[in-house]
Amino acid sequence: MRWGEWRRDVPASLVVFLVALPLCVGIAVASGVPVELGLVTGVVGGLVVGVMPGSSLQVSGPAAGLTVLVAEAVERYGLTGLGTIVLVAGLLQIGLGLLRLGRWFRAISVAVVHGMLAGIGLLLIAGQLHILAGAGTAPVGLAAFTGLPALVGELTGSEPARLSLALGTATIAVMMLWNLLPGRLRTVPGALVAVVAASAASAVLGLPVDTIEVAGLLAAIQPSLGHPSQLADLGVLATIVTFTLVASAESLFSAAAVDRMHQGPRTDFDRELVAQGTGNTVCGLLGALPMTAVIVRSSANVHAGARTKASRVLHGLWLLLFVAAVPGLVGLIPLPALAAVLVHAGCKLLPLRTLPGLWRTHRGEAVVLTVTAVAIVTTDMFTGVLVGLGLAVAKVAWETSHVRVTVDDHGTGTGPIDVAIVGNATFLRLPTILNTLHALPTDRIVRLDLHGLRHLDHACGTALDTWIEAHNRTAGGQVHVVAPRPAQDDRPRPVPATE
8 A cells, every 4th residue: 555545544544433433332322232332343344344345435333224223123132132133134245245136225215215214313313312311221113202292391300301401412512513613623523522522521510410331342242153043033034134124225325425425446336235244244243233334434534535445444443442442431421422422313314405305306205205204113114114115116106107098089079089098008097098988989989099008017908808899899889909009918809900
């Protein structure tokens, strides 16, 4: 590596380390696991995934987008179950990459992905509001929203709850104000500055707020080859599939976004999927959090001037040195400060800027996004994503089955009627076609023009044959097909008169 690249990559790695540190800790706390496991995932994302081929500049680690899913998995199956889920999901990712299916993740509807992130953001914000108000743990799923009214009473009757909320609010304010400062000062991440300031204020003022519990790296890591017996549980299998799809989609969409930020080599999506799977396999073996490529750390890496993958590898090394040398510093961080960081991260997952424009230009996509987010909030991640994908497919089917039926009787009232069917005739548009055909006079000759019919499915073909037979049986009625219809199956058909 040339000196010029080292000169840029080393400072960039320090910036990414400073961005990653509070996020790794905060995501672990929000997921209900020891904070060390979030840092371990960050280390694996740097030292393992960082050296593998795929994307050269994107950074991997624990992601806010998986927080809700991880918290639900830990609540249901415990840390041992989480390790098995992450391990198998990683192996599946490796298999998908080796089968060269990584590129197909780009076929997932962007509206579904954004809706998924919006739903995660809403759940993350609602859950962390409880921590801001002094609660020891954040409720999971819909309970995070239904429990919000009770927070008002807690804040009214508890001074520690009010102090906790004040500290968290001040942390958010510091992060927002930090982004308004000149560029050189913003080299130090606002989240780190806010967390350090909140920790100092809490220690100096002796505020009665909860801080992070640190057990030590060796005590937190529970290496395991997984528990195959848990794979007989359908809930575990569904969670594995959800982890695989969500983590893969988020990583590859992040890679596509990072590619647009720099002029270096483009991402090989299949290799990147293998790299992410390898990282998750290692995390599963160590019992740590799952990982994805994360856009916040990746964009910080690019904007800090990184040129090669050395920056992301070094950021993992700095995380390892920190957790090995000074783990006690993590125990000084107040929980409300970390909750504030995650509320800020959750707000970034919401499409507040893009949704109004999307509603004006692609209303159907906005509906898919909104329904996906609401379904995730009201049910769970797996169900919500399935609802979003189903709605996206239905929307595409409806839009592509556009058909136009025109009728021209030439104003005579007695001569032949010209009917033209243009477009794609599918069962979704069958009512439109039949309503028009059944409204025609039964005693007139009909010239049915099918030149513009590009596709005819079985339902429409059968209905069209039935109508032709019925019209030909009436007194004076006859159908002349001007052009042969598109083939749909091989069963025998009545042969209408043709011109």
